[in-house]
Amino acid sequence: MQELSVKYALFDMDGTLADTMGYWKTLTPRALARRGVTLSEEDISALGTLTFSQGVAYLREKKIPRVEEITREEILTILEGHYRRDARLKAGVRELLDRFRAQGVRMGVATLTPKAQAEVCLKSLGIDGYFEFVFTGEDYPNGKKSPEIFLDAAARFGCDVREMYLFEDSFYSMQTAHAMGIPIVVTEDEWQAHIREDMLAIATAYFEDGFTKRIK
Numbered sequence: 001m002q003e004l005s006v007k008y009a010l011f012d013m014d015g016t017l018a019d020t021m022g023y024w025k026t027l028t029p030r031a032l033a034r035r036g037v038t039l040s041e042e043d044i045s046a047l048g049t050l051t052f053s054q055g056v057a058y059l060r061e062k063k064i065p066r067v068e069e070i071t072r073e074e075i076l077t078i079l080e081g082h083y084r085r086d087a088r089l090k091a092g093v094r095e096l097l098d099r100f101r102a103q104g105v106r107m108g109v110a111t112l113t114p115k116a117q118a119e120v121c122l123k124s125l126g127i128d129g130y131f132e133f134v135f136t137g138e139d140y141p142n143g144k145k146s147p148e149i150f151l152d153a154a155a156r157f158g159c160d161v162r163e164m165y166l167f168e169d170s171f172y173s174m175q176t177a178h179a180m181g182i183p184i185v186v187t188e189d190e191w192q193a194h195i196r197e198d199m200l201a202i203a204t205a206y207f208e209d210g211f212t213k214r215i216k
Helices: 027-033 041-047 052-061 072-086 093-103 115-125 148-157 171-179 190-202
Strands: 008-011 106-110 164-168 184-187 205-208 211-214
Touching: 008 148, 027 041, 027 052, 027 072, 041 052, 052 072, 072 115, 093 106, 106 148, 148 164, 164 171, 171 184, 171 190, 184 190
Parallel strands: 008 106, 008 164, 164 184, 184 205
Antiparallel strands: 205 211
16 A cells, blocks of 8 residues: 655644553543442543543533542543553554654644643653644643644644644544545554544545555
């Protein structure tokens, strides 16, 4: 399969650059479990598409007990500790970043992780120096279900959104980008394996073994 020619690359962080989605998706459930509250698989899956504040609102609406006891600071402390101790790069990521940098590809990050924790993660992974900018969930309260974060990334690059490749593992984010005409590179994660075919159906390429492989 043909390797992509990329000038502008926007990367998600958790599940794309960093092999951290398994932990991220269980932060709020872990905090609740400390209090003796167990969430359903449906609720855990829903939380994976939401910012912390959106997730709390969702759990309140579901009338999950003891949600009010969980603070944002508690969640971020748990997350930051994980990033410092356990964060690992996804397979092939450093090879891709090195190749892109050698080719003069301009790169940025768009993540829903708050700024301070995102900076800790990227630094712990040793890749903070590759990116021109890091957009975070604090700046984009509507997350990746809204186009603003992608429009601002293209504006920062000075390119049309259709020239900017999005490297992403979350289907809902891909759907937003696809509707805008942004070409998508699927970075597979075990948490999304059940919708792999749906993701590939709207993708331009997929990432594997350090290379982007065109499918359209």
